[in-house]
Amino acid sequence: MESSARRPRTVDTRSAVDSFYAPTRTQSVYEPVYAEDDPFSPPVPGHKNTLSNAQRGSSTFPRDQNGAPSHEDAYADEKREPVKGDEEAWDVYADFNNSGPRYSGAVNLATDPTVTGPGTRDGYRALITSDESKSGVGDSSEPVELVTVPAFGPEWTKGELRAMTKKGRAEEKALHRDAKWKEWKNDNRGLFGKKWLTRKAIVWTLFVLIILMAVGLAICLPRVPSFAFNPTAPISTPTNTSNPVVTRGPTANFTFDAVLDLEMSTGGNIIPLHMNNIHANVFIVDTNKLVAQGNTGSFNRKGGTTRRLDIPVLVNYVAPNDTDTTWNLLYSACKSSTTSSRPGLNILIVLDMSIRGLIGTAHTSTSISNLPCPITLPSSSV
Numbered sequence: 566m567e568s569s570a571r572r573p574r575t576v577d578t579r580s581a582v583d584s585f586y587a588p589t590r591t592q593s594v595y596e597p598v599y600a601e602d603d604p605f606s607p608p609v610p611g612h613k614n615t616l617s618n619a620q621r622g623s624s625t626f627p628r629d630q631n632g633a634p635s636h637e638d639a640y641a642d643e644k645r646e647p648v649k650g651d652e653e654a655w656d657v658y659a660d661f662n663n664s665g666p667r668y669s670g671a672v673n674l675a676t677d678p679t680v681t682g683p684g685t686r687d688g689y690r691a692l693i694t695s696d697e698s699k700s701g702v703g704d705s706s707e708p709v710e711l712v713t714v715p716a717f718g719p720e721w722t723k724g725e726l727r728a729m730t731k732k733g734r735a736e737e738k739a740l741h742r743d744a745k746w747k748e749w750k751n752d753n754r755g756l757f758g759k760k761w762l763t764r765k766a767i768v769w770t771l772f773v774l775i776i777l778m779a780v781g782l783a784i785c786l787p788r789v790p791s792f793a794f795n796p797t798a799p800i801s802t803p804t805n806t807s808n809p810v811v812t813r814g815p816t817a818n819f820t821f822d823a824v825l826d827l828e829m830s831t832g833g834n835i836i837p838l839h840m841n842n843i844h845a846n847v848f849i850v851d852t853n854k855l856v857a858q859g860n861t862g863s864f865n866r867k868g869g870t871t872r873r874l875d876i877p878v879l880v881n882y883v884a885p886n887d888t889d890t891t892w893n894l895l896y897s898a899c900k901s902s903t904t905s906s907r908p909g910l911n912i913l914i915v916l917d918m919s920i921r922g923l924i925g926t927a928h929t930s931t932s933i934s935n936l937p938c939p940i941t942l943p944s945s946s947v
Contacts, residue, residue: 749763749764750764752764752765783835784835784836785835785836785922786922787834787836787838787839787920787921787922787923788831788833788834788838789833789918789920789923789927789929790829790830790831790833790834790838790866790918791829791830791832791929792827792828792829792830792874792916792929792931793827793828793830794825794826794827794828794914794931794933795826795827795828798826798939799825799826799827799933799936800823800824800825800826800936800939801823801824801826801939802821802822802823802824802939802940803822803823803824803877806821806822807822809821809899809940809942811896811942813887814886814887815885815886816883816884816885816886817883817884817885817886817887817889817892818881818882818883818884819880819881819882819883819884819892819895819896819899820879820880820881820882821880821899821940822877822878822879822880823857823877823878823879823880823939823940824875824876824877824878825845825847825859825875825876825877825878825914826873826875827873827874827875827876828871828872828873828874829866829871829872829873829874830870830871831866831867831868831869831870831871832869832870832871834868834869835868835869836868837865837866837867837868838865838866838867838868838920839863839865839920839921839922840861840863840864840865840866840918840919840920840921841863841919841920841921842860842861842862842863842918842919843860843861843874843876843916843917843918843919844858844859844860844916844917845857845858845859845860845861845876845878845914845915845916845917846858846914846915846917847878847880847912847913847914848912848913848915849891849894849895849910849911849912849913850911850912850913850932850934851890851891851894851911852890852891852894854882854891856880856881856882856891856895856912857878857879857880857881858878858879859876859877859878859879860876861874861876876916880895882895894908894910895910895938896942898910898937898938899938899940899941899942900941900942901941901942901943901944902941907937907938909934909935909936909937909938910935910936910937910938911932911933911934911935911936912932912933912936913930913931913932914930914931914932914933915928915929915930916928916929916930
């Protein structure tokens with residue numbers, strides 16, 4: 566039967582050619598492709614049957630040796646396709662490697678890339694190069710160099726490359742610091758990440774701390790005490806003392822014990838005052854010579870009080886001979902009063918005070934004129 570005389574399909578109007586991605590389904594020997602080939606289908610008007618009426622009749626239908634109708638003889642001329650195995654899996658890469666329905670050479674397209682003509686589609690034929698064998702392309706034994714080309718330009722911008730340098734990181738940190746400083750100045754950010762440590766809160770906190778420190782210093786800071794001498798007897802002799810030593814000759818000596826009688830006032834102190842030591846120096850004003858020294862040692866005094874303070878001193882002056890001016894002044898003031906009148910001494914007392922809580926040493930001094938000598942030498946003395 567020629568293709569021009571073929572009648573339209575009436576039994577199955579679906580395409581006999583499946584999708585490219587699914588293989589053609591297998592036709593059964595009991596399922597004719599065309600209706601005119603089916604002996605059991607009703608005749609179609611206007612078309613010529615391939616089988617005669619005698620062949621369609623059940624009485625003349627071929628039978629086997631047992632007398633049963635033989636269907637295999639009726640379909641002896643039917644084309645049979647080989648039985649296929651499992652259907653192939655769907656190739657997801659078909660449209661990307663020129664193997665899909667759009668690019669494949671289907672039905673009337675030539676598979677040979679060298680063939681051209683009306684039945685070919687040159688736009689979709691495979692391309693080959695004549696130098697493929699020479700260049701070594703496709704030879705698995707040769708090493709292949711792979712080159713990665715960025716698809717969308719350079720991976721890093723100029724600014725990003727600069728930000729990765731040491732200078733760029735330093736600039737970024739500086740920008741962060743400036744931003745935080747501006748936020749803190751505008752009271753939008755707290756100090757050290759604390760929201761309540763704004764500029765206003767810090768100012769008030771510092772103000773309160775300064776006031777508390779001032780009050781604390783006013784209460785706890787020690788003040789230098791004031792001193793006053795006993796007007797009647799600023800210098801006296803202790804009760805238990807040795808006899809004075811007075812010598813003449815090439816080495817003149819004048820030695821005796823004495824006590825400075827003072828009044829100490831701590832009225833400027835609120836808390837008790839701790840004195841580490843008070844060192845006393847006694848000078849003769851006329852010659853500016855040091856003649857006596859003494860120390861009190863450590864002691865405490867209540868704040869806001871005035872009490873007596875005795876500073877023991879040792880008068881000890883050594884001269885090269887008895888014609889020394891300072892030695893003669895001391896001897897004249899302390900000699901026996903039965904023989905002649907005794908002149909007074911002009912002295913300068915300097916006190917060096919070491920007070921706990923104060924840095925350095927505090928100093929105070931006073932001078933006394935016409936001070937009588939606290940001792941009297943015996944008439945038998947030199």
